[in-house]
Amino acid sequence: MTPASRAVTLNGRPTSLDEVPETERLLDSIRWRFGLKGTKEGCRSGDCGACTVLVDGVSTLSCLTLTHEVEGSSLTTIEGISDDPVGKAVQVAFERAGALQCGYCTPGFVVALTGLLRERGRAAPVEELLNDLGGNLCRCTGYASIARAVSLLQKEAP
Amino acid sequence: MPPFTLIAPSSVEAAVAELKVGAPGEVAVLAGGTDLLFDLDGAKSTARRVVSLRRLPWRTADWNGPVLTVGSTLPLRALEKDPEVARCLPGLFQAVRAVGSVQLRHRATLGGNLGRAAPASDLIPVLLTLDAEVDLVGPGGSRSLPVDRFVLGSRTTALTPGELIRSVRFPEARPSSYLWQRVRPANDISQIAVAAAYSPSEATWRLAVGGIPPRALRLPEAEAMLRSSRPSEEEVRRAAEAAPRPLAIASDRRASEEYRRHLVGTLLERAVRAVASLSKEER
Numbered sequence: 360m361t362p363a364s365r366a367v368t369l370n371g372r373p374t375s376l377d378e379v380p381e382t383e384r385l386l387d388s389i390r391w392r393f394g395l396k397g398t399k400e401g402c403r404s405g406d407c408g409a410c411t412v413l414v415d416g417v418s419t420l421s422c423l424t425l426t427h428e429v430e431g432s433s434l435t436t437i438e439g440i441s442d443d444p445v446g447k448a449v450q451v452a453f454e455r456a457g458a459l460q461c462g463y464c465t466p467g468f469v470v471a472l473t474g475l476l477r478e479r480g481r482a483a484p485v486e487e488l489l490n491d492l493g494g495n496l497c498r499c500t501g502y503a504s505i506a507r508a509v510s511l512l513q514k515e516a517p
Numbered sequence: 518m519p520p521f522t523l524i525a526p527s528s529v530e531a532a533v534a535e536l537k538v539g540a541p542g543e544v545a546v547l548a549g550g551t552d553l554l555f556d557l558d559g560a561k562s563t564a565r566r567v568v569s570l571r572r573l574p575w576r577t578a579d580w581n582g583p584v585l586t587v588g589s590t591l592p593l594r595a596l597e598k599d600p601e602v603a604r605c606l607p608g609l610f611q612a613v614r615a616v617g618s619v620q621l622r623h624r625a626t627l628g629g630n631l632g633r634a635a636p637a638s639d640l641i642p643v644l645l646t647l648d649a650e651v652d653l654v655g656p657g658g659s660r661s662l663p664v665d666r667f668v669l670g671s672r673t674t675a676l677t678p679g680e681l682i683r684s685v686r687f688p689e690a691r692p693s694s695y696l697w698q699r700v701r702p703a704n705d706i707s708q709i710a711v712a713a714a715y716s717p718s719e720a721t722w723r724l725a726v727g728g729i730p731p732r733a734l735r736l737p738e739a740e741a742m743l744r745s746s747r748p749s750e751e752e753v754r755r756a757a758e759a760a761p762r763p764l765a766i767a768s769d770r771r772a773s774e775e776y777r778r779h780l781v782g783t784l785l786e787r788a789v790r791a792v793a794s795l796s797k798e799e800r
Contacts, residue, residue, distance in 0.1 A: 381521065381522060381523035381567075382518040382519075382521055382523070382557075383518075384518075384554070404555060405551055405617060405618075405620075405621055406704045407704075408618060408620060411620050412674055412739055416624075417594075417623045418619060418620045418623060419620055419623050419624060420551070420618075420620045420624070422554075423550060423551045423621070423624065424550060424554075424624065425523065425547070425550060425552045425569075427523055427525075427569075428547070428550065428569060444521060445542070471619070471620060474620075475619065475620075491618075491619045492619075493618055493619075493702070493703035493704070494617065494618020494619055494620050494621060494703065494704065495618075496704070498702075
């Protein structure tokens with residue numbers, strides 16, 4: 360193992376993992392070691408999606424991932440999502456649709472939906488996108504406004 | 518989390534060697550980690566060394582004619598996105614989609630699901646109906662086992678110390694279906710799940726049920742009642758009625774025994790009809 364590989368790119372910035380214990384979860388590294396508190400801890404067992412981040416562009420549960428398992432990867436958290444045009448569009452759609460109340464689940468939804476749209480393209484059917492957001496739980500909105508945000512994105516799709 | 522050492526060998530030989538170090542209960546194999554991390558965090562884990570498979574060249578899916586070989590560390594999401602999987606092995610596609618969420622399937626693997634052998638596995642019932650073969654590599658070389666001889670019980674497999682799952686092979690394309698019932702569809706394990714498949718080469722059915730501990734089971738008596746790729750209404754009904762009879766089913770907080778027995782029959786009837794209609798389309 361070369362020392363250079365014990366690093367990630369975090370929201371575009373090279374970040375060393377040398378100080379990260381082998382037992383540490385990516386969620387804890389992001390929140391407590393790197394100080395990015397936008398990524399939320401919900402259930403810590405893979406059910407709620409609040410901790411979703413992008414690993415090489417792909418949505419991932421940071422609570423079920425050991426940090427050293429993603430060595431060499433490029434990570435995007437909610438703090439970096441607006442650097443991506445798709446992520447920016449998702450944020451704007453959530454804002455326009457009022458797709459949040461307490462906001463705790465919102466970073467997970469925005470990151471997960473950004474990942475999905477990058478995988479599927481913005482013209483993907485709304486029904487399928489909503490189904491594929493099944494791994495994100497929201498306890499206040501009743502999901503209607505979140506579904507509206509997804510519809511808005513599709514209407515605007517080029 | 519209790520302390521452990523994380524090791525990520527870059528060759529199969531090195532990985533096998535790492536598994537042989539120390540007592541068998543002190544080493545855990547890490548593929549996607551979506552199931553293992555629960556254990557590592559809890560008191561029940563005795564693992565002190567975790568061997569990660571992330572550097573092994575097993576993130577593959579290869580079609581050789583009708584035979585699909587899936588590398589054990591390929592994320593499940595890749596199977597779901599392969600249109601040939603949905604077309605040739607629709608039951609496998611449906612079962613993969615039933616595992617967790619998109620985020621979880623970006624890391625969870627077929628090898629991990631088999632190796633962890635959870636009683637609620639969504640994949641094992643379908644693997645039984647597709648006659649999947651599990652390819653193993655270990656200190657004594659390579660061997661293969663049919664999945665029903667690999668999964669032995671709840672969290673129990675035929676893996677010997679030092680052995681790893683290298684790949685899973687699906688011998689032929691089969692019309693197939695996987696159906697489940699859950700309290701919450703998006704994020705729970707199934708109260709009952711059923712898998713059905715028709716083998717064109719053998720002209721026989723495979724039926725299996727999951728969600729009943731300790732492990733998923735084939736249903737040979739019900740299978741024998743289905744006599745063609747398009748069984749009669751009467752045959753389907755009789756097979757569905759017979760299916761739950763030999764099963765030892767318990768009640769728990771997710772469902773009563775009575776409801777589970779009802780689900781086995783109802784879901785099997787639907788699954789068999791779905792498979793029969795696929796067979797019809799192929800004519």
